[in-house]
Amino acid sequence: MDIKDIYTTSDITIMKDAEDSLNRKNDRIQEIIEYAKISKIKSIGIAHCTSLSKQANILSQILNKEGFTVEQVNCKIGKIPFSDLIPNYEGISCNPAGQAKYLEDKKTELNIVLGLCLGHDMIFNSKSKAPVTTLIVKDRKLKHSTINLLNNYE
Structure with a gap:
């Protein structure tokens, strides 16, 4: 099975935005804030x-x-x-x-x-x-x- 058959475009966007917002110095609340900002x-x-x-x-x-x-x-x-x-x-x-x-x-x-x-x-x-x-x-x-x-x- 192709990986693209498992994940929707929306799933991939969420995963990318989460990765882009990752900062090991941030706590979970800061991570959520950064994710939300990147995701608009x-x-x-x-x-x-x-x-x-x-x-x-x-x-x-x-x-x-x-x-x-x-x-x-x-x-x-x-x-x-x-x-x-x-x-x-x-x-x-x-x-x-x-x-x-x-x-x-x-x-x-x-x-x-x-x-x-x-x-x-x-x-x-x-x-x-x-x-x-x-x-x-x-x-x-x-x-x-x-x-x-x-x-x-x-």
């Missing part, structure tokens, strides 16, 4: 867990200062009762598909995941029309520092 992205979405609202606000401020339009959406958008999805469950469900739809309606060109739960991140990624990158994965035990878990397996 103007609007960035942040899909976050409600428990990381403070961090989402800080990230929004950073991106705004860099000239981007930022749209935030927390995981409880739409306030779906669990019982509507799973019988005998109580409470309000997260709504990763709703987060993706909200950011699609806002016409974001790049979406950042900030601490969505396992599974919810998968649904968000599959439903997002814009490319998605993850800044923080949810890891309650390790306070979102999953690399420490892997370092302990050496």
